Amino acid sequence: MLKSTLLYLSRSQGFKSFLTRFKSFNAVTRRFVAGEDLPDAIEAIRALNSKKISATFDHLGESITAEPETLREVREYQRMLAQIGSTGIDSNVSVKLTQIGLDISRDLCYRNARSIVEEAKRFGNFVRIDMEESSKTTSTLEIFKQLRREFDNVGIVVQAYLYRTEDDIKSLLEMRARIRLCKGAYKEPPAVAFSSKKDVDDNYVKLMRILLVSGIYHGIATHDENMIDATKRFAKENAVTPDQFEFQMLYGVRRDLQESLVGQGFRMRVYVPYGKYWYPYFMRRLAERPANVWFVLRNMLRG
Numbered sequence: 001m002l003k004s005t006l007l008y009l010s011r012s013q014g015f016k017s018f019l020t021r022f023k024s025f026n027a028v029t030r031r032f033v034a035g036e037d038l039p040d041a042i043e044a045i046r047a048l049n050s051k052k053i054s055a056t057f058d059h060l061g062e063s064i065t066a067e068p069e070t071l072r073e074v075r076e077y078q079r080m081l082a083q084i085g086s087t088g089i090d091s092n093v094s095v096k097l098t099q100i101g102l103d104i105s106r107d108l109c110y111r112n113a114r115s116i117v118e119e120a121k122r123f124g125n126f127v128r129i130d131m132e133e134s135s136k137t138t139s140t141l142e143i144f145k146q147l148r149r150e151f152d153n154v155g156i157v158v159q160a161y162l163y164r165t166e167d168d169i170k171s172l173l174e175m176r177a178r179i180r181l182c183k184g185a186y187k188e189p190p191a192v193a194f195s196s197k198k199d200v201d202d203n204y205v206k207l208m209r210i211l212l213v214s215g216i217y218h219g220i221a222t223h224d225e226n227m228i229d230a231t232k233r234f235a236k237e238n239a240v241t242p243d244q245f246e247f248q249m250l251y252g253v254r255r256d257l258q259e260s261l262v263g264q265g266f267r268m269r270v271y272v273p274y275g276k277y278w279y280p281y282f283m284r285r286l287a288e289r290p291a292n293v294w295f296v297l298r299n300m301l302r303g
């Protein structure tokens with residue numbers, strides 16, 4: 001109930017305006033968002049790198065409906081890639097297709113995505129395409145596949161809560177796609193997605209097993225210790241070594257576990273979002289864990 005409400009409010013500009021009137025609310029968003037500008041995010045990534053944690057940059061933005069804005073996003077990603085190159089930080093980049101035109105035209109979106117992937121190639125870097133609501137899954141996969149036919153430095157995300165994902169993974173592995181497996185963060189109807197945590201978790205483990213023995217380097221993105229233990233166990237039983245995959249987590253979430261996995265010899269990559277359009281991302285993080293809401297309220301009241 002709280003989760004659905006928060007996911008609903010993540011689309012409400014009115015609620016955002018209400019919350020941002022509180023100075024302390026803006027401060028608290030820093031727990032999950034590295035800052036509003038690129039230098040803030042670079043600083044956050046340096047701190048992670050010093051703990052042997054890799055990163056993936058995300059310039060926050062989604063559901064953009066004006067072409068010039070999508071071009072600004074492309075330039076921001078190009079700037080980001082150049083900065084990774086010049087600072088030598090250990091990071092790749094993640095992008096959402098609705099940020100670069102998926103809601104405007106498929107052709108525009110493909111051209112924009114291609115510019116980013118091509119620029120990343122020039123810098124020897126890698127682009128991960130995030131996955132959004134189920135209404136975008138087919139078009140996102142189609143654009144990804146089109147890019148993958150031309151480039152080897154582009155990867156995709158799949159969501160374990162969708163019924164279709166097992167089939168999607170099969171066709172993605174045929175083209176040797178690098179995949180990030182996550183549970184899924186959007187509000188989806190029972191017609192397309194598992195609704196109970198147990199079903200999502202069971203599917204996650206099933207898909208993780210398919211990925212781990214595929215001989216391709218994938219990202220296992222979760223903070224769920226049961227999923228992480230299942231991955232470690234399965235990898236060991238199947239002689240999949242820790243350098244053949246990576247765990248991934250979100251900035252500010254389970255920092256203790258991030259460091260502990262690195263200490264155990266596993267690879268860890270943290271998703272570092274920054275930018276002015278942080279509101280929907282932040283609300284999805286609150287929805288994932290009710291305790292986060294109390295954390296925010298406590299800090300707001302203190303401020």
Ligand code: FDA
Nearest residue numbers: 130131182183184185221222223224248249250271285288
């Ligand atoms: P689950 O939600 O079951 O949580 C398990 C435990 O993890 C919780 O009990 C809590 O301890 C901890 N935890 C989880 N979320 C927390 C939070 N926000 N704050 C504090 N603790 C938390 N989704 C998507 O739809 N498309 C995408 O492209 C991506 N990309 C992506 C990249 C990376 C690197 C990660 C880690 C995640 C995503 N996600 C995503 C989000 C993902 O789908 C999912 O919503 C979250 O990771 C939460 O799911 P968990 O697997 O952590 O398990």
